[in-house]
Amino acid sequence: TGGGYTPQPQSDIDETEDEVKATAGTLGGFTITNLHSATVYVRFYNATAVVVVVGTTAALVTIAIPAGSGVSLPPAGIGLAFDTAICVAATLGVAASDTTAIPGANLVVGSIYYK
Numbered sequence: 001t002g003g004g005y006t007p008q009p010q011s012d013i014d015e016t017e018d019e020v021k022a023t024a025g026t027l028g029g030f031t032i033t034n035l036h037s038a039t040v041y042v043r044f045y046n047a048t049a050v051v052v053v054v055g056t057t058a059a060l061v062t063i064a065i066p067a068g069s070g071v072s073l074p075p076a077g078i079g080l081a082f083d084t085a086i087c088v089a090a091t092l093g094v095a096a097s098d099t100t101a102i103p104g105a106n107l108v109v110g111s112i113y114y115k
Contacts, residue, residue, distance in 0.1 A: 005029065005075040005113035013042060013090045013108040015101045019049040020086040021114050027061075027086055029075035032110035034065040040108050041065075041094055044080075045087040054089045055099035064094065065108070075113035086114055 005028035008020055013032065020027075027044060034040045043059035045052045060082065065071050090108045092100040102108060 005079070005115050007111045007113050009111050010088070011109055012106050013088055013110070015054050015089055015091050015099055017045065017049050017052040017054055017087045017089045020088055020112050021082070022048060022085050024083050025086050025114050026079035026081050028077075028079040028113040028115060029073040030110060030112045031070065031072040032063070032065060032108065033070035034067060034108050036102055036104070036107040037067050038092055039064055039066050040090045040092060040102055041098070042088065042090045042108065044082075045089070046082045046084050047087060048085040049087055052087045052089070054091065055097050059096065062096075070110070079115070086112075088112060
C-alpha cells in the first residue's frame with residue numbers, strides 16, 4: 001500500500017456503480033485507463049452502492065478521461081474524505097444526469113486507492 005492506502009483493482013468501471021469501500025473512508029488516489037474510443041466520465045460518489053443511482057445521485061468528483069488515455073493520481077498525502085462510503089461509476093456523457101453505457105466490457109480499468 002502507498003501512504004497507508006489499499007489498492008482496489010477495477011477491471012470494468014461502467015454505468016453500474018462499484019463499491020470501493022462500504023463505509024466512510026478516504027480516496028487517496030487512482031490510476032484509471034480509458035480503452036474506449038470516446039471520452040468517458042468517471043464519477044466518485046459519497047454513498048453506498050445500495051443508494052447510488054447513476055444519473056440521479058450527485059457525484060462528489062467527476063473526472064474526464066479522453067479516449068485511449070489514462071489519468072493517475074498517486075496515493076499520497078491527506079486524500080479526499082468520504083463520510084458515508086466510496087463508490088465509482090463511468091458513463092459516456094458529461095452531464096451529471098447521464099447514464100449512457102460504455103459499450104463493451106473492460107474498457108475503463110485501473111486501481112483505486114482508499115483507506
